[in-house]
Amino acid sequence: MQVPFTKMNSQGNDFIIIDNTVLDYQFSNTQIKSICARKTIGCDQLLILDVKDKNHIGCKIFNQDGSSAEQCGNGLRAIMLFLNREYRFISCTIYVNLIPYLATYISQNKIQVNMGYATFIKDIPASGSCNKITRDNFFYKVTVNDDESSWSFLYAYLSVGNPHCIVFSEDSFIYKDKISNCLNSLYEEGVNISFILNLDEFLEETKTVLELRVNERGAGWTKSCGSGATATGAFVLRYISLPQYGLKNINGVKIRQEGGELYVEHNASNSLGEPELILCGPSVFEYDGIWND
Template sequence: MRIPFIKMHGLGNDFVVLDAREQALPAISSRVAAALADRNTGIGCDQLILLEPSESADLKMRIFNADGGEVEACGNATRAVALLHGSEGIIETAGGMLAVSPRDGGASVDMGEPRLDWDAIPLAYPMDTLSMPVSWEMLEDPGAVNVGNPHVVAFVEDTDAVPLDRLGPEIEKDPLFPERVNVNVASVESRSRIRLRVWERGAGLTRACGTGACATAVHAIRRKLVDSPVTVALPGGELEIAWQQGGTIRMTGPATEAFRGTFDWEDYA
């Protein structure tokens, strides 16, 4: 059984997109998702994206990280799917309904309101998510934000000086985060610009993370370090994030279709 796929990326954060809206596909297990995502023996990607019909939106998007685990949200993938959709619409995700507006070479996405209460992150026990009384080596006084998925954000002088490949997996699986966590290290360069690196749960170091950019911008605005809108510069490129207290987050940035192909389902089932 040959299955068509679309390879896409947002700032280098890459996806394999499978479209099951008109023709149903076999069930996607975590094992199949991980096999397709494998860069040596599969197609290779950070996330596998499955598009399905939705009763309450224009389409439904399911997201599987490279380790096969299904997650709630992916900002970069949402822009990519908006590009495929081709017009304004609503995308259903496990993290909520997202309004999208395609633009030349990318899209603008209403990511919804950030969740800031400790039990909405979620954390294992109550604490102030604006200034958490925890640290991991040089990562001190972090904050936590849920943008459809959980993020912890720490500000540092130099993001490149942080051994995120070592600290990322340790923090991701810290018992403080019962659903694991995405780890963001950021440097504020001006009132309008943040530099960011992200360790993504289930995917590892990534060239870009849309929800990470949103969470980091929200945390920086809450701490009055930057103004909205703010440019978030990641290794793969830049995103513009706008947010006002009590409102929803607007993320704008590029998305690209790389190529299309097919694979034999039996090779990965």
């Protein structure tokens, strides 16, 4: 089997896009892992498209380990750039797991995706490998007692089409592996884990660019994660509106990861008062190729 593909990159988060509109290739789990493996073409995620028209773009997303992904903000921007190159679309609606995402091409450096609404999960999970969990407002405090010491961290759990834990307590990145293991023990299907490195600095000066590192479910540590940035933006914009901060007039935040900067802003609100989240950033075309099975 010979399969044409396009390699795209969104700030170091790289993708293989296969346009499945005409030939309708069927891929086994083994083939998906082979395509994604770094010893062959290699990518963080495989994006398989079915283009009906600009209002109906079907997309399936697969991680390196062959598992399905529920959503990918950087991947959606890569898809929009691909559709602009191949179909001349300026805007389109991309469906992932039946959820529509409106994407707009302004320039290669400015591709916008309406990521929908964030849903904050307030149920306290079972403790897993963590020793104690308490809830404060819309986030949690976890206390861990291990052989070396007792320590704690703060995180929020929310969904932007896929699940994210936003870890925001000071110096928590020092314990990134232990925290990742702890949080993955709380959520059986795994979770994307984002670490904000400088929230205290941001609270003092909101023009500060937030520094973020993300451990993606099914892909591991990546240079950039669009949905992680979106979830982080949703959390921060809610957190700074708490009474002790009272910063309610800020509608957007810049977020820097190893791959570069993204911008997350609020748009119109739904009937419950939850704002839509707009993710904006670049994507680039790398090359076209043929995968031979």
